[in-house]
Amino acid sequence: MAVTLDNEGHSKTCILVLGMHRSGTSALTRLISLLGADLPATLLGGAAENLASNAKGHWESEVLVRLNDRILESAGNSWHSPELIPDDWYKSASFEDFRTQALDCLKSEYKKSRLFVLKDPRVSKLVPFWTTVLNDFGAKTVVANIVRSPAEIGKSLGARNGFDPTISELLWLRYVLEAERHSRQFPRLHVTYDGLLADSQQVIDTVVSNAQVSWPALSAARRKQISNFISESERHHHEAQKATSAGAVAAWSEEVYAIHEKWAEQGEEPHDHDLLNRIHGDLDALVQQFIGPILVAFEKTIAAHKLQKLREQQAASIDDYRQRFEDQQFAIANLMNSKAIDLEFVGADLSQFELDANRPEVTGFDPIVAKRDDHRPPRGKRRTVASLCNLEPADAS
Numbered sequence: 001m002a003v004t005l006d007n008e009g010h011s012k013t014c015i016l017v018l019g020m021h022r023s024g025t026s027a028l029t030r031l032i033s034l035l036g037a038d039l040p041a042t043l044l045g046g047a048a049e050n051l052a053s054n055a056k057g058h059w060e061s062e063v064l065v066r067l068n069d070r071i072l073e074s075a076g077n078s079w080h081s082p083e084l085i086p087d088d089w090y091k092s093a094s095f096e097d098f099r100t101q102a103l104d105c106l107k108s109e110y111k112k113s114r115l116f117v118l119k120d121p122r123v124s125k126l127v128p129f130w131t132t133v134l135n136d137f138g139a140k141t142v143v144a145n146i147v148r149s150p151a152e153i154g155k156s157l158g159a160r161n162g163f164d165p166t167i168s169e170l171l172w173l174r175y176v177l178e179a180e181r182h183s184r185q186f187p188r189l190h191v192t193y194d195g196l197l198a199d200s201q202q203v204i205d206t207v208v209s210n211a212q213v214s215w216p217a218l219s220a221a222r223r224k225q226i227s228n229f230i231s232e233s234e235r236h237h238h239e240a241q242k243a244t245s246a247g248a249v250a251a252w253s254e255e256v257y258a259i260h261e262k263w264a265e266q267g268e269e270p271h272d273h274d275l276l277n278r279i280h281g282d283l284d285a286l287v288q289q290f291i292g293p294i295l296v297a298f299e300k301t302i303a304a305h306k307l308q309k310l311r312e313q314q315a316a317s318i319d320d321y322r323q324r325f326e327d328q329q330f331a332i333a334n335l336m337n338s339k340a341i342d343l344e345f346v347g348a349d350l351s352q353f354e355l356d357a358n359r360p361e362v363t364g365f366d367p368i369v370a371k372r373d374d375h376r377p378p379r380g381k382r383r384t385v386a387s388l389c390n391l392e393p394a395d396a397s
Helices: 025-034 048-053 063-075 087-091 092-109 120-127 127-136 150-159 165-181 193-198 200-211 219-228 247-266 270-357 369-375
Strands: 012-018 115-119 139-147 188-192
Touching: 012 025, 012 120, 012 127, 025 115, 025 139, 025 193, 025 200, 025 219, 048 092, 063 092, 063 200, 087 092, 092 120, 092 127, 115 120, 115 165, 120 165, 120 200, 139 165, 139 193, 139 247, 150 165, 165 247, 188 193, 188 200, 188 247, 193 200, 200 219, 247 270
Parallel strands: 012 115, 012 139, 139 188
Antiparallel strands: none
16 A cells, blocks of 8 residues: 655654564664653553563553554454555545544654654554554654564564464565565665664664754763663574575565665665565465465464463463472471470470479468368367366356
8 A cells, every 4th residue: 555645844753663573673662762752651561471572671652552453453464464454444444443543542642742753563564554644643754674584583483472484484574575665755764683782873873864853862871871771682582694484485585684684784775676576576476375374374373372371381380389389388397396396395384383383382281281180170169278177167057
């Protein structure tokens, strides 16, 4: 879907970050924000799955991500489908409805910002839509395009989503080719993930010199902060640039990546567009011919990955319960031992108490006195000394 927009005369500027999932879009977005571009108001939260995917943050709008998922679904698509967005979707009522929603999203997320950065890898499949909405928002679009080796993308998606290399490279081609094809009319710069990790200062210079904006926070301190944020340690999968799949898909991936590497180092060369257009057409033909088996493979891959994750979670839960049970057994054993010791002390104390309780000074009981008292007559029949001596008067009667 070709869209021609007037990109001049706007009071706002949006740096639109494009790139495939796992390509370094988050790191590039953070770099741009540290130079002074505003981030969205509601960043994607720190849920467990998000932290596992990118511990340093995704730096994208959670509202915008959810909206893009709904847009793709309305077009019979998804982030993990290699299909194109149908041209007819852009002529439908769905396009207009989502256009209104997206404009409201921009107003909410960026409010009165004059320079902001927008990033979600899904946008690479929806460039005509979002550039139209940005134009409605009164923002000039400047594209920052980042690419990463398809082999490394394959490894990363394999680890995160369970995709096999061919499926990952099909997705990589779709995202990269769509982003490139539909952003040609806008000012743009090209970066590679390798270049970003190897020399972030050079990437800063590329952004500053090609974005056609004045950066409010371009300082030595910010350059240092960016260097500290971006490091080679962020790379979790390092593979040779050669594609890991076979056949036409592998050949196309290598050609497309070689062109973007060259553009990142030497600048864009328009004569390369012809080759990219041809590969784009060949990819469309391949996907249309084999879309049935491709989608089945996607569904089986996703289902198998979910099952594997479920098994891992269950195994982890079993291990956790086993450890907790063992901890409780240990605690009970310690408690029983301490109680046994306490009972020994209690028994000794009771014995001593019994001995102490039988002492005369405690009970007031003297066995000698008690024996003497046993021979004394009952108190009522005792005779006095006077009576014994016949000194008491006789009875009057």
